[in-house]
Amino acid sequence: MLQQMSTQFANEQEKLLHDIGVLSFVVIELSLYLDTHPTDQNAMKYFNHYNRLANQARQEYSAKYTPLTISCADTSACDDWQWALAPMPWEGGCN
């Protein structure tokens, strides 16, 4: 979805999570700007564009791998509660 630059990813899941991080960063920064510039039409256009992409990526990740938010959690495709069972965000590194 996004230009990969020089970052290498072990698999598709890692790449998608990276994209979500990039898109969410843009959304956070734009929303902070909009808080104090609430009538800036250009900024709102940017916000809507990246917020849609971020939400789509989050939905895709949650459907393919593990839920990122409770609102994305859907147990119909698996028979256990991945919200609890999937690795925690702080587990990577120094294994």
Added chain:
Amino acid sequence: MWNYERRLEFPVNIKESNADLAQAIISQYGGPDGEMGASMRYLSQRYACPYREVSAVLTDIGTEELAHLEMVATIVHQLTKNLSMEQIEESGFRNYYVDHTIGVWPQAAGGVPFNACEFQSKGDIITDLTEDMAADGAIL
């Protein structure tokens, strides 16, 4: 209310344990200019703020500081989780280990526990924003 997003704001994958580094970085968790103070500062100040746009910024920044808090805790956790007893005894981390082992607990590098006296909420926007600039400026 809040919702949790089950990922770090930026990935943390540390390759080597380092007790002394963890001892320094814990200050960014629970020290006087750490993320816990930053988050509580903004989230407390927003109620008495007379401008809605500024209340919105305080809410969103206070929320983002919680994401920073989680990244800092992750750094401390990964730096310490596989330390050997020898590494702990030889490092500045030994005194922390006595009370908390490898649990993450909010304190400054020097061992001072996190305290709400490290930030202010005065109900006056100029006073509060001046305090915010002093606090965040200290981290830059």
